[in-house]
Structures are given as C-alpha cells and as structure tokens.
Amino acid sequence: MQPKPNIVHLPVYQPGKPVEDVKRELGLTEVIKLASNENPFGCSPKAKEAISRELENMSIYPDGAAVELTNALAKHHGVNPDQVIFGAGSDEIILMICRAFLQPGDETVMADQTFPQYKHNVTIENAKSIEVPLKEGTHDLYSMLEQVNEKTKIVWICNPNNPTGTINTAEEVEWFLSKVPSHVLVVLDEAYCEYLDDPSFPDGIKLLQKYPNVVVLRTFSKIYGLASLRIGYGIGQPGVIRSINQVREPFNTSRMGQAAALAALQDVEFIAFCREENKKGLAYFRQAFEDLGLKAFPAYGNFIMVDVQRPGQEVFEALLRKGVIIRAGHRQYPTSVRITVGNAEQNAKVVAALTAVLKEIAVKV
Numbered sequence: 001m002q003p004k005p006n007i008v009h010l011p012v013y014q015p016g017k018p019v020e021d022v023k024r025e026l027g028l029t030e031v032i033k034l035a036s037n038e039n040p041f042g043c044s045p046k047a048k049e050a051i052s053r054e055l056e057n058m059s060i061y062p063d064g065a066a067v068e069l070t071n072a073l074a075k076h077h078g079v080n081p082d083q084v085i086f087g088a089g090s091d092e093i094i095l096m097i098c099r100a101f102l103q104p105g106d107e108t109v110m111a112d113q114t115f116p117q118y119k120h121n122v123t124i125e126n127a128k129s130i131e132v133p134l135k136e137g138t139h140d141l142y143s144m145l146e147q148v149n150e151k152t153k154i155v156w157i158c159n160p161n162n163p164t165g166t167i168n169t170a171e172e173v174e175w176f177l178s179k180v181p182s183h184v185l186v187v188l189d190e191a192y193c194e195y196l197d198d199p200s201f202p203d204g205i206k207l208l209q210k211y212p213n214v215v216v217l218r219t220f221s222k223i224y225g226l227a228s229l230r231i232g233y234g235i236g237q238p239g240v241i242r243s244i245n246q247v248r249e250p251f252n253t254s255r256m257g258q259a260a261a262l263a264a265l266q267d268v269e270f271i272a273f274c275r276e277e278n279k280k281g282l283a284y285f286r287q288a289f290e291d292l293g294l295k296a297f298p299a300y301g302n303f304i305m306v307d308v309q310r311p312g313q314e315v316f317e318a319l320l321r322k323g324v325i326i327r328a329g330h331r332q333y334p335t336s337v338r339i340t341v342g343n344a345e346q347n348a349k350v351v352a353a354l355t356a357v358l359k360e361i362a363v364k365v
C-alpha cells in the first residue's frame with residue numbers, strides 16, 4: 001500500500017510531553033506542564049455544570065450544525081449565524097480551509113516560524129507553502145505581500161504568533177488587507193486574542209465587513225480552558241463559510257463541546273480573571289528573564305519565547321529532569337524555548353528550575 005507521495009515525509013505531530021509520561025519515565029512525583037498553552041486555571045464552573053447535564057445524552061449524535069451555539073456566538077460577535085462555522089478545535093478549521101480552497105500546485109504564504117498546522121495541511125493538499133522570515137519575531141507583512149502572486153490562494157497571519165507571542169498591529173494588518181488581491185483568502189488566526197486588551201491589536205471580526213476575503217479563527221481551547229473538548233470556530237463572509245461547511249464532517253463537534261462552549265462564553269468573570277492572572281504571569285516572567293540576563297520577545301498570548309543562549313533542546317531536557325515541561329525545537333530559534341504562563345506557583349517553579357539549569361549548561365550562541 002502506497003500513501004500519497006506528498007505525505008511520505010510528513011512528520012507526525014509531536015505534542016507537548018504528557019505529565020504522566022514524564023513522571024513514569026523519570027520517576028518523578030511532581031511535574032508541571034507549561035508546554036501546550038493550556039489554561040492553568042481550568043475552565044469555568046459553568047462549563048463543568050453544562051457538561052454534567054449533557055452526560056445523559058451521550059448516546060445521541062450532536063447537532064452537526066451546532067445551531068444553538070452558532071446563534072449565541074453570532075450574537076456575541078455581532079455577525080450573522082451564516083458567518084460562523086465550528087470545528088474540532090481551530091485545528092480542524094485550518095484543515096477544512098485547506099480542503100475547501102487548495103488544489104495541487106496552489107501557493108500559500110506564511111511566516112517561517114508559526115503555527116505548524118498551516119504548512120502541515122497545505123502539504124497534505126499537495127499545495128506549496130512559501131515561508132517568509134519573521135522580522136524580530138513578528139510577521140513581516142511587507143515581505144509576505146511580495147510573495148503573493150496569481151497562484152496564491154491563502155495567506156496565514158497568526159496574531160499573536162505562536163511560538164514567538166508577538167503581534168501585528170491593526171495598522172499593519174489593515175495595510176496588508178488593503179494591498180492583497182481579493183482572490184486571496186487571508187486567515188487571521190486569533191487563538192489567543194482574548195488575552196489581549198491592547199488598543200493597537202486588530203479585531204479581525206471588525207475587519208470582515210471591509211475585507212470579505214478575511215476569515216478569522218478563534219478557539220475555546222485557550223482562555224476558555226476547553227482544550228480537551230476540541231471546539232474552535234471560524235468567522236467569515238457567508239460565501240467563504242459555506243465553502244468550508246461543504247467539506248465539514250457531519251458531526252465534527254461533540255455535544256459536550258457545544259454545551260461547554262455555550263456556558264463558557266457567558267462566564268465573563270472567569271475570562272477577566274484569566275486575562276488578569278495571565279498579565280501578572282507575563283510581567284513576572286519578563287522581570288525574571290531580565291534578572292537572568294535573557295532576552296524574550298514581547299509576549300501577548302499566554303506564553304512567552306525566551307532566548308536561553310544555549311541549545312533550547314538541552315535546556316528542555318534539563319528542565320524535564322527537574323519535572324518542568326516546556327517547549328523547544330523551534331527551527332528558526334534553536335536557542336529559544338517557549339513557556340506557557342502558568343499560575344503563580346508554577347511560574348515561580350519554572351523560573352527556579354531555569355535558574356538552576358542555566359548554571360548547569362554553558363552559554364552557546
């Protein structure tokens with residue numbers, strides 16, 4: 001049996017190491033995981049109640065079109081229900097966008113260090129990823145525009161960018177949208193946008209009216225704390241959403257996911273609490289890194305990328321031995337690691353462990 005030639009060399013996704021594996025492999029009793037940008041405060045208690053209520057409907061298929069959630073979310077964002085689509089995480093929206101819009105040989109433009117699922121799904125469709133170097137960790141929209149041609153079908157803008165955590169401002173994104181040809185779909189991936197209240201940050205949904213070629217991706221996995229339920233969404237013009245809907249599997253989101261998302265959306269206090277705690281965590285990390293003489297990119301999501309001036313993989317492994325899981329292995333930033341903002345106790349632990357590790361490993365830049 002032969003797989004498609006374009007997937008032969010496709011790597012299998014490497015998730016952040018699970019806590020249980022690390023405990024077992026290293027004989028540790030206490031391990032903290034700050035590797036997958038999950039919410040250290042869990043999720044809203046209202047979401048948990050909604051899940052319990054759904055338990056008795058486990059044997060019944062979900063509403064494939066997620067009508068109740070779609071209506072609530074459309075109202076929340078001031079758009080029409082036909083502008084909304086849900087997926088098994090925004091991961092699945094990325095997959096569906098590629099499935100709906102890419103043919104073999106098409107081109108898409110993205111940053112050279114960004115969320116890996118764009119390139120992964122583009123490759124599966126036998127299309128091409130044009131990767132444009134980040135500029136100081138930020139999308140270089142000017143150079144990205146230069147790569148757009150008649151073969152370009154999609155441009156991916158991850159804002160804030162994973163893994164660097166940087167943002168492109170409203171002014172930059174609007175400039176890009178005003179220049180990019182209208183046949184190009186511009187995906188604004190705003191998975192972490194709820195953590196921001198910076199006035200210079202663009203709200204992609206507001207840009208939709210003026211730029212119908214935009215589709216905005218959001219998720220319930222991050223600030224809403226529902227990563228395991230796999231629910232994310234896309235918002236765009238009805239024509240774009242319809243095309244994505246045409247390739248959607250019939251029951252792609254679960255009853256539990258839909259019910260929890262609906263409840264989570266309404267718990268504004270929980271979201272405000274997480275946003276504030278995250279800000280404190282980022283400020284704590286910034287200060288700690290400065291004290292250690294390390295440089296970090298400006299961080300706007302729930303994670304921060306810091307240059308540890310040593311091979312990131314070695315620092316990752318040394319931290320692992322101390323029961324702290326973070327993320328390394330960033331192609332363009334081999335001496336940097338990405339650390340998710342945890343709760344105050346976890347943040348203090350990771351800083352203490354990093355301080356010790358930096359003394360063990362010699363500087364190598």
Ligand SMILES: Cc1ncc(COP(=O)(O)O)c(C=O)c1O
Pocket residue numbers: 036037088089090091092115158161162189191218219220221227230231232
């Ligand atoms: C930028 C970005 N987009 C999309 C996702 C996918 O999130 P999910 O599929 O859980 O909604 C992630 C997850 O880490 C992400 O960082």
